[in-house]
Amino acid sequence: MVLTKWREKILKTIEESEKPLTADEIYMKNNFKPNFSTVYRALKFLENKNLIKSVSFDTGQKYFYSNKKHYHFLYCIKCGEIEVFNKCIATQLEEFINKNFNFKITDHVFYFKGLCKNCKEDEKK
Amino acid sequence: MVLTKWREKILKTIEESEKPLTADEIYMKNNFKPNFSTVYRALKFLENKNLIKSVSFDTGQKYFYSNKKHYHFLYCIKCGEIEVFNKCIATQLEEFINKNFNFKITDHVFYFKGLCKNCKEDEKK
DNA sequence: CCTCGTAATGCAAATGATTTGCATTTTCAA
DNA sequence: TTGAAAATGCAAATCATTTGCATTACGAGG
Numbered sequence: 001m002v003l004t005k006w007r008e009k010i011l012k013t014i015e016e017s018e019k020p021l022t023a024d025e026i027y028m029k030n031n032f033k034p035n036f037s038t039v040y041r042a043l044k045f046l047e048n049k050n051l052i053k054s055v056s057f058d059t060g061q062k063y064f065y066s067n068k069k070h071y072h073f074l075y076c077i078k079c080g081e082i083e084v085f086n087k088c089i090a091t092q093l094e095e096f097i098n099k100n101f102n103f104k105i106t107d108h109v110f111y112f113k114g115l116c117k118n119c120k121e122d123e124k125k
Numbered sequence: 126m127v128l129t130k131w132r133e134k135i136l137k138t139i140e141e142s143e144k145p146l147t148a149d150e151i152y153m154k155n156n157f158k159p160n161f162s163t164v165y166r167a168l169k170f171l172e173n174k175n176l177i178k179s180v181s182f183d184t185g186q187k188y189f190y191s192n193k194k195h196y197h198f199l200y201c202i203k204c205g206e207i208e209v210f211n212k213c214i215a216t217q218l219e220e221f222i223n224k225n226f227n228f229k230i231t232d233h234v235f236y237f238k239g240l241c242k243n244c245k246e247d248e249k250k
Numbered sequence: 251c252c253t254c255g256t257a258a259t260g261c262a263a264a265t266g267a268t269t270t271g272c273a274t275t276t277t278c279a280a
Numbered sequence: 281t282t283g284a285a286a287a288t289g290c291a292a293a294t295c296a297t298t299t300g301c302a303t304t305a306c307g308a309g310g
Contacts, residue, residue: 097199
């Protein structure tokens with residue numbers, strides 16, 4: 001169970017991106033290498049090793065991003081655009097959960113749904 | 126485009142549940158009626174009409190819940206259990222987004238990932 | 251340096267959730 | 281009452297992801 005060259009390449013692709021990526025975006029960015037199954041297996045591997053995280057929006061597709069980043073998202077429900085921001089207020093809520101629930105928090109996901117600037121404009125027409 | 130008896134039944138199922146439900150949970154709760162495609166079409170219809178909302182966790186499966194409820198989630202990454210809570214601190218963040226981004230917020234999704242009480246116990250073994 | 255076992259990869263087929271095309275049935279306004 | 285539009289059922293298709301199996305690469309021990 002090691003960080004092979006492909007896994008390393010995939011991790012690099014993810015870390016260098018300023019947005020979360022889907023499996024096929026990663027596949028394409030690496031010129032369709034390695035094999036698709038290898039991409040998926042690598043993603044699973046990297047996620048288990050806590051090097052990357054994933055989030056899914058409305059589409060049933062997973063988006064992957066580096067664990068080094070603490071992202072939150074603006075997700076456009078019309079065109080699917082994903083914009084990221086970093087400001088986070090989960091800490092207060094975390095205290096609340098720790099106090100009131102028997103649950104061990106390891107991570108959190110937060111995103112706003114709505115309309116991005118383009119789709120917002122479209123609506124006016 | 127009306128609220129037919131099946132759509133109404135499905136909406137009722139969702140509203141009466143204290144947890145978000147998947148399409149097949151809804152299907153089962155209604156004794157496998159109506160047809161699966163009708164369930165999916167009804168869910169899409171209800172979501173467009175803003176009567177229900179959906180969220181997806183790690184599995185690529187959608188969970189549906191009533192729009193009347195403002196849920197947030199504790200999602201167990203091991204067994205998939207979903208617990209809900211209502212406390213919300215999104216408002217402050219919302220102000221921040223409105224001030225700094227050109228994005229029209231229509232909704233938000235928040236959940237903690239982690240281990241539920243059972244899985245937390247399992248880990249100790 | 252060889253070599254053997256384990257882990258990683260490639261390929262094709264399978265899976266699971268969801269969607270779609272099309273034929274049939276229901277609904278409801280004229 | 282009737283005819284068009286919408287809703288439903290059924291089966292097949294789709295999309296993202298996973299799996300089985302044969303092949304290849306890698307690393308420790310000889």
